[in-house]
Amino acid sequence: MPIEVNGKTLETDEEGYLVNLDDWEPAVAEVMAKEDDLELTDEHWEIINFLREYYEEYQIAPAVRVLTKAVGKRLGKEKGNSKYLYGLFPYGPGKQACRYAGLPKPTGCV
């Protein structure tokens, strides 16, 4: 199901993840969030940007357990827990935040 972002049509897979990682721009996250009736705050962007940096470095989307720990380490313990991350991304921080960040679905996520 393709999505419309800034006048461009971007291809996504059956679960809504971008097919081409290079298509990503911040507006992609905005469009996806709007479809989920979610307003993106600085706190959301902190996680989205973190995921993009993680992907850049390791070439994979992290499993949610790894994401949680890494967030705790880099952004502070009060953010490195499921409660905080699910509060931001109710469909699951691994799946939903990775989708907004233009990454593939995390390996091992079902």
Add this chain to the structure above:
Amino acid sequence: MSDKKQFMFLNRRAPYGTIYAWESLEVVLIAAAFEQAVSLAFVDDGVYQLVTGQDTSGIGMKNFSPTYKTLGDYEVRHIYVDKDSLESRGLTQDDLQVVPWEDWETEETVDNIVEVVDSAKLAELLEASDVVFSF
């Protein structure tokens, strides 16, 4: 987890040319995400999977070698490399990636979980594993 098992992933093939190395890495990530005790061993041409400075731009395949560096974050504690396989290819540990591990709660750290071992030790490790996946 009470049913935690010792998983050993034995990698024998070069990183590219076949899909084995990448498939193995994906299964490693899945097993580790499900909190199993995961170790990896690299033998024969498998040792090339850990060699630094890979560039896949000429073969149209994703360069997944940076992914090994995050295995410590997935709580993988041991990566073994067969000494003879390394030496017979003119390689040393200096040619291989460094994979750090850190316990984020206790801040206990291991600078590099990659360990070169001889074949006797490797045989022992395989024997001690509950499950061996061979790729």
